[in-house]
Amino acid sequence: MAQMKGITVAAAQAAGSDRETRACADDHQALRLWLRLLTCTNLIESDVRRRLSQRFSFTLPRFDLMAQLDRCPDGLTMSELSKRMMVTGGNVTGITDQVEREGFVVREVAPNDRRVFRVRLTEAGRKAFAEMAAEHELWIKDLMGGLDDAEITQLLDLLGRLKSHVVATKP
Amino acid sequence: MAQMKGITVAAAQAAGSDRETRACADDHQALRLWLRLLTCTNLIESDVRRRLSQRFSFTLPRFDLMAQLDRCPDGLTMSELSKRMMVTGGNVTGITDQVEREGFVVREVAPNDRRVFRVRLTEAGRKAFAEMAAEHELWIKDLMGGLDDAEITQLLDLLGRLKSHVVATKP
DNA sequence: CTGTAATGATTGACACCTAAAATAACTCAG
DNA sequence: CTGAGTTATTTTAGGTGTCAATCATTACAG
Numbered sequence: 422m423a424q425m426k427g428i429t430v431a432a433a434q435a436a437g438s439d440r441e442t443r444a445c446a447d448d449h450q451a452l453r454l455w456l457r458l459l460t461c462t463n464l465i466e467s468d469v470r471r472r473l474s475q476r477f478s479f480t481l482p483r484f485d486l487m488a489q490l491d492r493c494p495d496g497l498t499m500s501e502l503s504k505r506m507m508v509t510g511g512n513v514t515g516i517t518d519q520v521e522r523e524g525f526v527v528r529e530v531a532p533n534d535r536r537v538f539r540v541r542l543t544e545a546g547r548k549a550f551a552e553m554a555a556e557h558e559l560w561i562k563d564l565m566g567g568l569d570d571a572e573i574t575q576l577l578d579l580l581g582r583l584k585s586h587v588v589a590t591k592p
Numbered sequence: 593m594a595q596m597k598g599i600t601v602a603a604a605q606a607a608g609s610d611r612e613t614r615a616c617a618d619d620h621q622a623l624r625l626w627l628r629l630l631t632c633t634n635l636i637e638s639d640v641r642r643r644l645s646q647r648f649s650f651t652l653p654r655f656d657l658m659a660q661l662d663r664c665p666d667g668l669t670m671s672e673l674s675k676r677m678m679v680t681g682g683n684v685t686g687i688t689d690q691v692e693r694e695g696f697v698v699r700e701v702a703p704n705d706r707r708v709f710r711v712r713l714t715e716a717g718r719k720a721f722a723e724m725a726a727e728h729e730l731w732i733k734d735l736m737g738g739l740d741d742a743e744i745t746q747l748l749d750l751l752g753r754l755k756s757h758v759v760a761t762k763p
Numbered sequence: 764c765t766g767t768a769a770t771g772a773t774t775g776a777c778a779c780c781t782a783a784a785a786t787a788a789c790t791c792a793g
Numbered sequence: 794c795t796g797a798g799t800t801a802t803t804t805t806a807g808g809t810g811t812c813a814a815t816c817a818t819t820a821c822a823g
Contacts, residue, residue: 567757586738
């Protein structure tokens with residue numbers, strides 16, 4: 422960012438300084454699409470991360486974990502969380518440790534299977550999440566604001582098709 | 593994965609077990625789009641990571657770094673790499689250390705400014721990258737195979753618009 | 764010149780993330 | 794009952810990522 426002092430990010434990007442814009446002209450369409458998909462996701466994700474950190478001193482993985490639990494008042498096991506968050510079990514252990522330390526979730530031993538932990542939101546957790554989620558949705562609406570309803574629907578459809586194909590191809 | 597033993601990942605996803613499919617019906621479109629975007633990117637990214645690791649014992653960040661350098665025979669400074677890879681400088685230091693240790697890149701001190709390192713691919717690096725990049729493009733083509741040319745063009749256009757808006761909004 | 768600010772890169776502390784090994788508890792055929 | 798296999802979770806080791814502090818070098822006003 423140093424040597425571009427004073428120039429906005431927008432201008433820098435428009436000038437072709439990011440990964441995706443610079444993809445060679447002879448790169449194929451599929452590759453270009455992948456790079457653009459990655460760029461879009463990274464831009465939005467890092468923005469959300471930054472705001473979550475600045476506004477609430479919170480992180481995206483913890484927010485994601487709490488979002489899963491908020492939908493399930495009965496709680497979720499570590500495995501279920503792992504599957505839903507699309508991360509490994511070991512990772513869920515670490516994130517749950519953190520959020521538990523903050524008092525937003527509790528691990529409860531399942532009555533009929535002592536291997537299983539049922540993780541659920543505490544009252545403080547539910548309250549904190551509600552507050553963050555409300556703002557979070559505004560951020561996203563804002564970030565998606567460049568598209569009208571028809572375009573959003575179209576994107577949802579195309580990405581839905583892409584997702585199905587990827588999931589189906591993946592061994 | 594436990595309670596779904598024997599059911600394919602595809603079936604499980606189709607049944608609605610992942611983060612995005614389960615988004616509540618009352619969630620707004622913008623949020624749904626964001627989750628779907630994130631899911632698509634994560635699915636593809638983790639697939640590429642896995643293949644890169646299995647096929648070449650290599651990682652995505654290192655591949656990305658070499659991809660940037662491959663386009664620039666004169667090499668790039670650490671700052672330039674940082675900007676293009678959209679990660680922090682400290683991170684570039686670490687990744688460069690690794691790839692340098694593997695003999696695929698070298699740091700050369702710039703003649704006129706002793707603060708600057710110019711990183712460039714070695715001959716071994718260029719060769720290794722060419723081999724990986726060729727396969728990589730096939731993987732991507734494969735993953736995008738569910739979409740025809742028109743759909744890819746449409747996605748490129750819509751995501752391009754989204755990207756511009758995000759970049760423009762983000763201060 | 765000279766001191767002060769700016770710049771390029773590295774370091775250290777910490778959070779994430781994965782794969783693979785380890786641990787503990789459950790299941791069920793024999 | 795028993796022991797082999799399965800399942801749920803944690804642990805370990807190592808790469809990736811951020812931010813803030815640091816160090817060396819360069820630029821530049823006075």
